[in-house]
Amino acid sequence: MRRTAPLLPALTAALLLTACGAERAGTHDGGVGASGSAPRTAVSQPAVHGVRITSVTIPSASASASASASHSVSASPGAGGGMVRAEPLPTGTPAGSAGSGVSADYEVVNSTAGALTYTVLFVFTSDDGGAMSNRKVTVGPVGPGRTVRGTVRPEPLPPGAPPVTGVKVAEVTSVPAAEAPAEADACPPSGIRVTADDGDAAMGLRVVGLFLENCGDRDYTVKGYPGLTLLDDDRQPVDGVTIVHGGGGIATVTGFDDPPRTVTLAPGERATSGLMWRNTTGFGTAVGVPYVRVRARPDAAPVMITPHLDLGTTGKLAVSAWRAAAEPQGTRATASP
Known part of the structure; x- marks a missing residue:
């Protein structure tokens, strides 16, 4: 039996979303956003160990969503103000698939004195609070006093699945960047x-x-x-x-x-x-x-x-x-x- 990461209530910031009066979403952070009818709603929630969702995009049931992208986030020099942007990697999510067009913008703030690599578990939920899709994102290295911003999207859902209407930060871990496990496509100096x-x-x-x-x-x-x-x-x-x-x-x-x-x-x-x-x-x-x-x-x-x-x-x-x-x-x- 596969052991899933626990969803700690104290670490969970559930965001139930509505479309009324929301800002329109477009292409952002280099990724392909939802169609013009999908609102991007700014949210204000407390950070979970330095991770905070800043806005969400939920297309209406009748909106036709574009192909979406997921972000594998790494730090890169920002233009100023200590900000560091994320780089997007397309996932090939089929246009019009259930959950397409749904996204959450987030930021990771490292307030410690050392560089950290974060692992963040995002959970996309339906109206009844059920988990529809999990996304685990690695963010880092994030230098001390630096901020990384990124966008996360759910996996494609099966036909007939309830629509995604919310997203939450379920779990955050952070390790010293020098001790973080290497990604599958990277080999550390140790070999x-x-x-x-x-x-x-x-x-x-x-x-x-x-x-x-x-x-x-x-x-x-x-x-x-x-x-x-x-x-x-x-x-x-x-x-x-x-x-x-x-x-x-x-x-x-x-x-x-x-x-x-x-x-x-x-x-x-x-x-x-x-x-x-x-x-x-x-x-x-x-x-x-x-x-x-x-x-x-x-x-x-x-x-x-x-x-x-x-x-x-x-x-x-x-x-x-x-x-x-x-x-x-x-x-x-x-x-x-």
Whole structure:
């Protein structure tokens, strides 16, 4: 079962929209906007960890929407005033598909002293508040005191789906830009890319996969377990949680109790590891760990992931050893005791 990111009520700013007296929308931020009949409505809502929706565009039921675009946002020098604009990437949303023409303009303000990379989960909703489409957007790096503005649009909806009438900021995480996971089309100077999946959950058991990809031009060798530092909402170390190598009695999961092996990855090859825990809550205070700093090996540059570990009161997190991952094209990774 796929584990979805929690929609925290304190972090949610729901925006129910109407068309009366609203400003007309056009092409903005370099993207293709809705048709001339779709209003863009300015909104005033409190920011969620520095992220705020500034306006929304909802076409009328009879409006014919143009092909829409989604924005993968990155910082670029602004013209002045500390503003940084986003660059659009077209998604090929079919014109006239359900949800086409719906968009939300947002801004991300970094009021801290260091550059951050943000991950923002936007949820587009129907009249009854049901989630119709989720969009996760990576914004950054955003320098200290800088602002990034962008536009987000929902995925195309299936025929007959209720129209989108609202949008909310459901979740925001931010990591130091130097420790942000590299995008799929980018390779960091280290030559390795560390990422995590969204995880699986069943009967209170949680498993998140870790992936180590050699995106450089020379072999890369790991042996043993990823180095982990658990961090709280302020990205400070969490006390009272034991990290165990192997399953640690939490559950029997294939591969978790395999002994460490030397894994040598040729360029383009991958290794996998995993995190496992239970979210059981008994006596005491439940522990949540939104951030985990990962080092592929002791001398590796740190990468900060956001698995949102809901450890309950168990006080235990299991990690498996790195092992070679088979690739669809075949793998040359070698493993030895």
